[in-house]
Amino acid sequence: MQPFTTLSGPAMPMIEDDINTDQIAPLQLSKGLSPDWGALLFKRQRMNADGSDNDHVLNKPQYQNPAILVANENFGCGSSRESAVWCLTGVGIRCVIARSIADIFRENCLLNGLLPIELSGTDMDRLQALVTQIDGGQPFTVDLPAQSVHAPNGETFAFEISASDKTRLLEGLDEVGLTMKHEGEIVAFEEKMRASMPWTQEARDRRR
């Protein structure tokens, strides 16, 4: 996984609640197992019925290489599809800032080097206002080691993230490798269950 330290670039405003993963990754419009994920991002919303571009924020010239997406409440709700994250990273968005972020989507972010930031209250009011006002004209910077977001006018917003999620992003650790350090415990668990609750350790088709 690509480690995350700092990120600078346009911050794109989509100040709405409940932006769901069907909107982010409209899979009905994708073809095949390995589509161009970036091209799929918000595809349904950013084209007219005839397929031409509409006035969606992603179609604006200043957001052709966005880095940060700023939303409101409950970003990433709905389907568990990880392709929602792949669509975002596909256009270069590696940080989402929202008042709240849906559970499964947040996990998917962490596993793909996309930094999910939750900001609330007047801090978020101010950041959203700045992002809307600057409208991609100047870059915002996200500094994960310092846990801060820097606006181009010098204003700074501190954010919280758990130590473990921070390390995970900073080091881009191999998740399976981390877990397999516990392989002995997994084997011991399976042996214990085989002895005490054997039905949990075998899924046998009794018709066969």
Added chain:
Amino acid sequence: MSDRGRTLFDKIWEQHLVGQRTDGRELIYIDRHVLHDLHAPHAFGKLAQAGRKVRRPDLTFSMQDHSVSVQPGRTDDTYAEGAAFVRAMREGSAKNGVRVFDLGDPDQGISHVVAPELGLVLPGATHAVPDSHACTVGGLGALAFGCGTTELEHILATQVITLFRPKRLRVNLLGSLGADVAGKDVALAIIAKLGVAGGRGFAIEFAGPVARALPIEGRLTLCNLTIEMGSRSGFVAPDDATFNWIKGRPFAPDGAQWDQALAYWRTLFTDADAVYDKEIDVDCSGLAPQITWGTEPSQVIGIDGRVPDPSLLDADKRAPVERAISYMGLEPGAAIEGLPVGRVFIGSCTNSRLPDLEIAAAIVKGRKVAPGVTAWAVPGSSQVKRDAEARGLDRIFKEAGFLWGESGCSMCAGTNGDMGADGERVLSTTNRNFENRQGRGVRTHLVGPALAAAAAVTGRITDVRKL
């Protein structure tokens, strides 16, 4: 651990706790892992790339549900765009020694319908599916986690999922249900109260007399909509109804193992002195059949209700309501009943089990699908389809003018190409009424099978209690 009693969630969690990683995440063992064709091919690919194997192919099962056509006589290629997924699923499963419930298999169907039906999911067991509706199987008292593709790959390689422990929320379902009201209506009423993010960060236990009185299929429907409350996991504590429902299913324990399992399952309840992080009560007495009017599942009213009038709302609440009313083509303040309907879909992991089809068929029987309406009934599994046909339900649907489909997810998410037309009003027994979910411009109203069937035969949104 304190000496205070434990919630059922904590009992199941602690029973499956393998260890704690240095980053603080807990390793939770997954008893049964069920995959589907839309996401598993990518995980099989990544696993091969990393040179890793499926650790427990014997506890892992593959379903073909998302990309498959539901047209009678279907093959891999009936929905051409899905064929690559179906084949990759078949090949990836074979290569990794995972049993696949393929097209034509008598047990093929929607994973969240098939896994309980086969007894793959059991009370107190942990369950993972790369699908947010994994929570469905909480209806049997299992603890399920919907997950993404990388998590799926992680579980394939390790048989554990790494999580921080969620908080606990209990939803007390009080009162009793009237006629023509079922699990779907209860779930929608909860979402209306809790909101689409109210369950975020929580595991939800559905309790109270209404949860107890729901048949198992109704509990599966109720738990299916847990993710629409913002929560990853929801469940109903198992009871005798659960145990009777599971007994004799193909993968359920039998003989001495059954007795041993049953003795354990009887300990699966929340202790009287256990404390939840949050509790809410929902009184279900007098609940009308529910219908969504808007574009997210908390925008719900009774079938006898009216579309909200944004001008009566606080200024900061108006915009999303106005947008939803506009997208849905509604009049502010107007009755929902009577609106003309273009399409009816009865199916999906939410409402495609035998009792759902029986409810719908009882309404459809002796009637015809209204002119201009396209109506589909798509059983949730091949087994449900056979059971329904043995009862003659297929004839009732077909004689009325319904399509009687093969089993699959179909137009719930439209990932098999099944979609409505732009601007079409659809009554759907599915779980998401998002803009464009069922096709560009499609206006989806979520309902239970009774309201869906009533609309199919009248051509309008209809209070089934008056039919």
